[in-house]
Amino acid sequence: MSDDDKRYERLTYDEAAEELVGYRKKYPIAEMLDAQSLEKEEYCLFSGPSCPCMRKVCEEVLRDKRERTEFLHMGDVHHKASARYLEVDGEPRVLLFARPLTTSDDSVSESLLYEDALTKAFNRRYYEERLRHRYLAAGIAIMDLDDFKLINDTYGHRAGDLAIKTVVDAVLDCMGDNDLLVRYGGDEFIAVLQGVTVDDFSARLSAIGERVYSSLVPGYQQIQLSLSIGGVLSAGRTVEDAVHQADKLMYRAKRRKSCVVTDSDEIDDPSTFKPLLLIVDDSEMNREILHDMLEDEYEIVEAASGEECIHILENRANEISIVLLDIIMPGMSGFDVLLAMARNNWIDDTPVVMISSEDSEDVVLRTYELGASDYVSRPFDTRVVRHRVSNVVRLYAKQRRLTALLVQQFYEQERNSRMLVDVLSGVMELRNGESGAHVHHIGALTELLLERLVQKSGKYSIPGSKRSMIAMASALHDIGKMAIDDKILNKPGKLTDEEFAIMKTHAALGAEMLEKLDQYKDSALVKIAIEICHWHHERYDGGGYPDGLVGDEIPISAQVVSIADVYDALTAKRVYKDAIAHEEAIRMILDGECGQFNPLLLECLVDVKDRIAQVISTSEITPPPIHEKVITSNGHVFTAYGKGGAS
Numbered sequence: 010m011s012d013d014d015k016r017y018e019r020l021t022y023d024e025a026a027e028e029l030v031g032y033r034k035k036y037p038i039a040e041m042l043d044a045q046s047l048e049k050e051e052y053c054l055f056s057g058p059s060c061p062c063m064r065k066v067c068e069e070v071l072r073d074k075r076e077r078t079e080f081l082h083m084g085d086v087h088h089k090a091s092a093r094y095l096e097v098d099g100e101p102r103v104l105l106f107a108r109p110l111t112t113s114d115d116s117v118s119e120s121l122l123y124e125d126a127l128t129k130a131f132n133r134r135y136y137e138e139r140l141r142h143r144y145l146a147a148g149i150a151i152m153d154l155d156d157f158k159l160i161n162d163t164y165g166h167r168a169g170d171l172a173i174k175t176v177v178d179a180v181l182d183c184m185g186d187n188d189l190l191v192r193y194g195g196d197e198f199i200a201v202l203q204g205v206t207v208d209d210f211s212a213r214l215s216a217i218g219e220r221v222y223s224s225l226v227p228g229y230q231q232i233q234l235s236l237s238i239g240g241v242l243s244a245g246r247t248v249e250d251a252v253h254q255a256d257k258l259m260y261r262a263k264r265r266k267s268c269v270v271t272d273s274d275e276i277d278d279p280s281t282f283k284p285l286l287l288i289v290d291d292s293e294m295n296r297e298i299l300h301d302m303l304e305d306e307y308e309i310v311e312a313a314s315g316e317e318c319i320h321i322l323e324n325r326a327n328e329i330s331i332v333l334l335d336i337i338m339p340g341m342s343g344f345d346v347l348l349a350m351a352r353n354n355w356i357d358d359t360p361v362v363m364i365s366s367e368d369s370e371d372v373v374l375r376t377y378e379l380g381a382s383d384y385v386s387r388p389f390d391t392r393v394v395r396h397r398v399s400n401v402v403r404l405y406a407k408q409r410r411l412t413a414l415l416v417q418q419f420y421e422q423e424r425n426s427r428m429l430v431d432v433l434s435g436v437m438e439l440r441n442g443e444s445g446a447h448v449h450h451i452g453a454l455t456e457l458l459l460e461r462l463v464q465k466s467g468k469y470s471i472p473g474s475k476r477s478m479i480a481m482a483s484a485l486h487d488i489g490k491m492a493i494d495d496k497i498l499n500k501p502g503k504l505t506d507e508e509f510a511i512m513k514t515h516a517a518l519g520a521e522m523l524e525k526l527d528q529y530k531d532s533a534l535v536k537i538a539i540e541i542c543h544w545h546h547e548r549y550d551g552g553g554y555p556d557g558l559v560g561d562e563i564p565i566s567a568q569v570v571s572i573a574d575v576y577d578a579l580t581a582k583r584v585y586k587d588a589i590a591h592e593e594a595i596r597m598i599l600d601g602e603c604g605q606f607n608p609l610l611l612e613c614l615v616d617v618k619d620r621i622a623q624v625i626s627t628s629e630i631t632p633p634p635i636h637e638k639v640i641t642s643n644g645h646v647f648t649a650y651g652k653g654g655a656s
Contacts, residue, residue: 018095025097029104038090038107042067043100065166067092067103074101079126125192127170128177136191136199141249144456144477148202148210149251150240151259152180152217155266157196160232168229176234179224183217199252200240207242207273214238214269222267235267242272246473257358260327264308283308284330284402289318289346290364291338295387299333299364302391303398307331315341319349326355331402334381336365336372347379356380360401364389447577448484454573456480457620461613462569468609469565482538483570486545489519516546517555540564545571550605560607568607572614575603576621591622 020028025041032039047067066077070092078091090107123135131140154176161169173196180190180200189201202213218236226232239258243251254272262268264285286307290296296311303309310325312318315338322329336343343363350356360382365372368386376384382401385394459476462469471479490498493515497508504512519542529535544567547553549560563571579594589597595618597603599611 019099020095020097022098025095025102032104032106036106036108038088038105040105041097042103042105044071047071047103065170066090067105070094071101071103128174128192130177130181130198131189131191133191133193136193140189140191140199140201141247141252142457142460143248144243144246144480145201145248146204146244147242148200148205148213148240149243149248149255150200150202150214150238151193151252151255152198152200152236152238153259153263154196155235155237155263164229164232168226168232171229172226172232172234175224175226176221176236179221179234180217183213183220201248205242207271210240210242211269211271211273214240214271218267218269237262237266238269240269240271246477250473257327260325264328285310285325285328286398287312287318287321287329287332289315289332289338289343290335292335295335295364298389299394302389302394306395306399314338315343315346318346322350322353322355322359326353326359329359330405331398332359332361333364333385333398334361336363336367336376344375344379347376347381351380358405360405362398362401447581450577450581451483451486451570451573452480454576454621455483455569457617458569458572458610458613461617462565462610465613465616466609471565478534479537479541479566479569482534482541482566483573485519485523485538486541486570486574487515487519488522489515489517489542492518492522513546513554516543519543537566541567541570543567545574547571548604549607552604568610572598572606572610576614579603591618 029039029041047064066079070077071094074094076091076093078089088107088109090105093104095102095104123131123139125132154172157169157172160172173192177190177192177198180198184190184200185203187203189199191199191201193199200214200217202210205213218238221234221236224234226234237259239255239260239262241251241254241258258270258272262270284307286303286309288296288299288309289312290299291313293313296313300309300311307330310321310329312321318332318334319341322332334343334346341349343365347356347361350359350361361380362383362385363376363381364385364387366387368384373384382404383397385397456476456479459471459479463471463476493512497504497511500508520539523535523539523542524530526535541564544553544556544558544563547556547558547563547567548571549563549568551557551559575598576594579589579597580591582588595614598606598614
C-alpha cells in the first residue's frame with residue numbers, strides 16, 4: 010500500500026453511504042461533501058461574522074488530502090468539528106462531522122468562547138462581555154489594516170486570511186505579557202497596552218506599525234501591509250469610551266494610511282498632511298471662492314445645504330478638522346446645523362467658523378452662543394479667512410495636546426493611588442482570611458451600580474472619573490478591621506454580643522486611620538474612602554452603625570458600597586459560612602433580610618442583576634501570560650494571547 014493510500018480511505022458509494030449512517034448515529038452533524046457543494050457560498054456549518062466558515066476548512070482538506078479539527082461555536086454552544094478527506098468511487102470527498110462539547114470539555118469552553126478562530130487573538134465577544142465596561146489605566150488603540158478589501162478582491166480570500174494572520178503575529182511580537190489584542194472586526198483590531206506613558210504609547214504604536222509594514226504575507230510577497238492606528242490613554246474612562254475616541258483618531262490616520270495618530274499628536278506639516286475642511290453654502294459661487302482661497306492648505310469637501318452637511322458629518326465627522334458654515338440657507342439654516350452638531354456632540358471635536366453677509370451684533374452673538382468658534386463676514390478677505398481658519402485649527406490642536414497632558418497627569422496619579430490601595434487592601438485581606446478577589450468584586454459591583462444609578466435618575470450627578478474613584482476607594486472599606494483582634498476577626502463560629510460590638514468598631518476605626526494621613530487629607534480619593542469606611546454599614550432606615558444615619562444622610566458612595574459588600578459577602582465562601590447562590594442573595598437583599606437600602610439603588614440592583622456575574626468575572630485579574638499553550642482534555646492544543654480570560 011502506498012503512502013497516499015495510508016493517508017486516506019478509498020470507499021465505494023455503498024461503503025461511503027454506510028459509513029455516513031454510522032457517523033450520523035454518533036454525531037448530530039455529519040455530511041459527505043464534494044467540491045461542487047462546497048462552492049455554494051451559502052453553505053456554512055457555523056454562521057456568524059466572528060466565526061470561521063467550515064466551508065473554507067473543507068476546501069483546504071479537499072485540496073491537501075488531509076484531516077483537520079476545529080473548535081467552533083454556534084450561538085452559545087461550542088462544537089468540535091472535524092473534516093476528513095476520502096475518495097468515493099474515485100471521486101474526492103470530505104466527511105464533515107461535529108458534536109457539541111460535553112462537560113468533559115469544560116476546561117476549554119471559556120477559551121473557545123473568547124478566541125478568534127483565524128488568528129487565535131481575542132474575539133469581538135471577549136470585548137463585548139469582558140472588556141468594554143472596564144476602567145483600565147492603559148493605552149487603547151484601534152488598528153485598521155489598510156486596503157484589506159483590495160487585497161481580497163485582487164488576490165482572493167485566502168490571501169486576505171493570511172494577511173490578517175501576518176498582521177496579528179507582527180502586532181503580538183511587539184506586545185508585552187500584560188497587553189491584550191482583540192480582533193474587533195474583519196480587518197480592525199483593538200490593542201490594550203498596559204502601563205504606558207504618553208511618549209511611550211506613541212512610540213510603541215509606531216513600532217507596531219513599522220513591524221507590520223516590514224512583514225511579508227507567506228506566498229504573497231507582493232502584498233504591502235500597513236496599519237492606520239488611532240490611540241488614546243484610557244485613564245478615568247471606560248475602555249468603550251476610549252475605543253470610541255481612538256476610532257476617531259484612527260480615521261484621521263486613515264486619510265494618510267500607514268500612520269499613527271494619538272490624542273497628544275498635532276499634525277501640522279502641510280507637506281505630509283492637509284486637514285479636511287467642509288464648506289457649507291447654498292451658493293456655488295461662494296463655495297468656489299472659499300475653495301480657491303484654501304485649497305493649498307486644506308483638503309476640501311463641499312455641501313450645498315444644511316441637510317447635506319449633516320449627512321457628511323454623520324459619515325465623516327471623525328475626519329473633518331473644521332467646518333465653514335453659511336447662516337442663511339433654504340431648509341436647514343446654519344443655526345439649525347449648529348444645534349444638530351451640539352446634539353450629536355460633533356461640536357466638541359469639530360470647530361465651526363460661521364460665514365455670512367449678516368454681521369449684526371445679534372446674529373454674531375447667536376453664532377457664538379450656539380458653539381461656533383469664529384465668524385467671518387462677506388465679502389471675503391483672503392488673508393483674514395486664511396488666518397482665522399488656521400488659528401481655529403491650531404487652537405483645537407493645542408487643546409487636544411493640553412487635554413492629553415491632563416489625562417497623563419491623571420493617569421499617573423491614578424496609577425500611584427491604585428498601587429497604594431492595592432497594597433493596603435491586599436494586606437488587609439490576607440489578615441482577614443478573605444480571598445484577594447473580594448476587593449475587586451466590590452469595586453466592579455460598585456461601578457456597575459453607580460453607572461446604572463446615573464442612567465436611571467437625575468438625582469445623582471456623578472461623572473465617570475468620580476465613579477472610577479469611588480470604585481477604587483471601595484477597596485479600603487474594611488481597612489478598620491486591621492485593628493480588630495485576630496481571634497474575633499477570623500472566628501469560625503458565631504460572634505458573641507460583646508465580640509460583635511467590638512467588630513462593629515471597625516467602621517469608625519477605618520475612617521480614623523485614614524483621617525490621620527495628614528499629607529493626604531485633601532486628596533479626593535482619601536475623602537471618599539473615609540466616607541465609605543465610616544458609613545458603609547449604615548442602613549437607609551437608620552438601623553445601621555456606627556451613627557444611625559437615615560436616608561441620604563448617608564453619602565451615596567457608602568450606600569452603593571454597602572450593597573456591593575453585602576452581595577459579595579453573601580455569595581462568597583467564608584470561614585464561618587458557605588456561599589449563597591446569586592439569585593438567593595439578590596432575593597435576600599431585596600426582601601430586607603440584610604437591612605434596608607435606598608429603594609432607588611435596589612431598583613438599580615434589579616436592573617443589573619443579570620450582568621453581575623459577568624462583571625465579577627471581568628474583575629478577576631489573573632489571566633494567562635501571552636502565547637500560553639493550553640492542552641485540552643482531548644489533546645488539542647490552542648494558543649491564548651494576552652491576559653484576561655482566555656483559559
